[in-house]
Amino acid sequence: MSLFAPVMYFTLGFIIAFLFPRLPIILITRGRGFNTAFPEHPEPIPLSPKLTQRVLHMRMIYWMGFVVATIPLMFGLASIKWGNTAFGFGLWLSSGWFMLSRLQTFVGGPDPPWTLETAQRLQIVMDKAKSDSSCCNYPQPEWKILTISCSTCGILLDKLPRPDLGRKRMDGVFAGGLRLLLTDGHPTIMDDDHESKYLQDSEE
Numbered sequence: 001m002s003l004f005a006p007v008m009y010f011t012l013g014f015i016i017a018f019l020f021p022r023l024p025i026i027l028i029t030r031g032r033g034f035n036t037a038f039p040e041h042p043e044p045i046p047l048s049p050k051l052t053q054r055v056l057h058m059r060m061i062y063w064m065g066f067v068v069a070t071i072p073l074m075f076g077l078a079s080i081k082w083g084n085t086a087f088g089f090g091l092w093l094s095s096g097w098f099m100l101s102r103l104q105t106f107v108g109g110p111d112p113p114w115t116l117e118t119a120q121r122l123q124i125v126m127d128k129a130k131s132d133s134s135c136c137n138y139p140q141p142e143w144k145i146l147t148i149s150c151s152t153c154g155i156l157l158d159k160l161p162r163p164d165l166g167r168k169r170m171d172g173v174f175a176g177g178l179r180l181l182l183t184d185g186h187p188t189i190m191d192d193d194h195e196s197k198y199l200q201d202s203e204e
């Protein structure tokens with residue numbers, strides 16, 4: 001018997017289960033109607049309650065991927081038992097790997113690109129801009145690729161690299177989608193201290 005067909009089925013199962021739980025983050029928020037409140041990618045985004053809400057939505061969709069991954073996992077198990085074993089094993093291995101890598105967060109692994117802490121830091125910067133200790137008279141904090149800074153006086157407000165925020169990407173659906181698959185939404189550029197962390201993050 002040739003090994004070719006099982007290898008093909010395995011690969012197919014693996015790829016399907018790889019893409020499946022990642023689709024929500026690539027598809028859900030990219031529509032034009034979703035992003036009217038924000039400037040186009042990759043322009044800096046002014047801080048606002050809408051932006052904080054977007055970060056929380058991205059976080060929710062990220063964890064939704066975990067739930068979605070149970071579907072190919074179940075199909076994989078069913079296929080191993082009653083269907084094409086190689087295909088099922090591909091599905092099962094890929095979605096199981098995905099779920100394990102997501103769970104790493106709880107045992108000291110890398111954080112997701114969107115966390116409650118991210119939203120809180122945005123809120124702190126916004127609160128400070130409205131308070132007496134603001135950076136200048138007309139503070140306009142905005143989130144650039146690597147930092148949050150004031151667009152009026154240029155002062156650095158928080159060193160928080162910007163993850164993907166669900167805007168339609170300037171590099172188009174395919175290249176943008178591929179980039180998201182590779183980075184999983186993490187900021188694509190990091191400063192030196194974070195570089196090693198970033199490399200670990202992208203390894204899943």
Ligand SMILES: [Zn+2]
Nearest residue numbers: 135136150153
């Ligand atoms: Zn300022």
